[in-house]
Amino acid sequence: xxxxxxxxxxxxxxxxxxxxxxxxxxxxxxxxxxxxxxxxxxxxxxxxxxxxxxxxxxxxxxxxxxxxxxxxxxxxxxxxxxxxxxxxxxxxxxxxxxxxxxxxx
Amino acid sequence: xxxxxxxxxxxxxxxxxxxxxxxxxxxxxxxxxxxxxxxxxxxxxxxxxxxxxxxxxxxxxxxxxxxxxxxxxxxxxxxxxxxxxxxxxxxxxxxxxxxxxxxxx
Numbered sequence: 001x002x003x004x005x006x007x008x009x010x011x012x013x014x015x016x017x018x019x020x021x022x023x024x025x026x027x028x029x030x031x032x033x034x035x036x037x038x039x040x041x042x043x044x045x046x047x048x049x050x051x052x053x054x055x056x057x058x059x060x061x062x063x064x065x066x067x068x069x070x071x072x073x074x075x076x077x078x079x080x081x082x083x084x085x086x087x088x089x090x091x092x093x094x095x096x097x098x099x100x101x102x103x104x105x
Numbered sequence: 106x107x108x109x110x111x112x113x114x115x116x117x118x119x120x121x122x123x124x125x126x127x128x129x130x131x132x133x134x135x136x137x138x139x140x141x142x143x144x145x146x147x148x149x150x151x152x153x154x155x156x157x158x159x160x161x162x163x164x165x166x167x168x169x170x171x172x173x174x175x176x177x178x179x180x181x182x183x184x185x186x187x188x189x190x191x192x193x194x195x196x197x198x199x200x201x202x203x204x205x206x207x208x209x210x
Contacts, residue, residue, distance in 0.1 A: 005198075014117060020210075048158075096201045097199070103196075
């Protein structure tokens with residue numbers, strides 16, 4: 001689903017990743033991280049798709065809520081396992097959403 | 106591939122879309138738009154994946170280059186056909202990338 005974010009301004013975390021072939025516990029952790037993110041203060045929504053690369057964009061009210069989520073203990077464990085097992089490379093970009101517009105049939 | 110963007114700051118255009126079932130000319134136009142975007146002044150790279158939703162993030166030097174690309178005549182035609190045929194909904198978000206960090210094995 002396209003995330004139903006409020007009117008800008010808000011923040012986006014663009015997480016782009018390449019997976020290894022290791023499946024161990026990956027889906028369970030990904031599902032758990034989405035559930036946990038949704039409970040966090042300042043979480044506004046997320047969008048995700050994977051083909052050759054994976055792109056997950058999560059939306060946040062402010063930088064403080066992003067910082068808290070980044071350093072959440074369960075999320076830190078997921079990041080550690082991500083580097084060890086599931087990802088061969090990733091890039092995280094923190095961005096300030098100034099403007100949005102859309103279209104719906 | 107994860108886009109090899111320069112150090113921030115730069116801009117991101119996050120384009121999230123839902124497709125219709127109409128395939129007519131879609132792949133050709135998508136390929137052509139990527140080629141054309143790559144030739145534009147201020148283009149820094151892009152990332153794309155589609156599952157339930159499609160996410161394409163393109164990266165740009167400044168807002169002026171985004172504005173020029175948005176109003177490029179061939180791109181305007183693609184946008185028009187996109188609304189008429191290929192997309193049932195989309196959202197475009199213009200964002201200022203303040204910070205990035207990554208990991209590579």
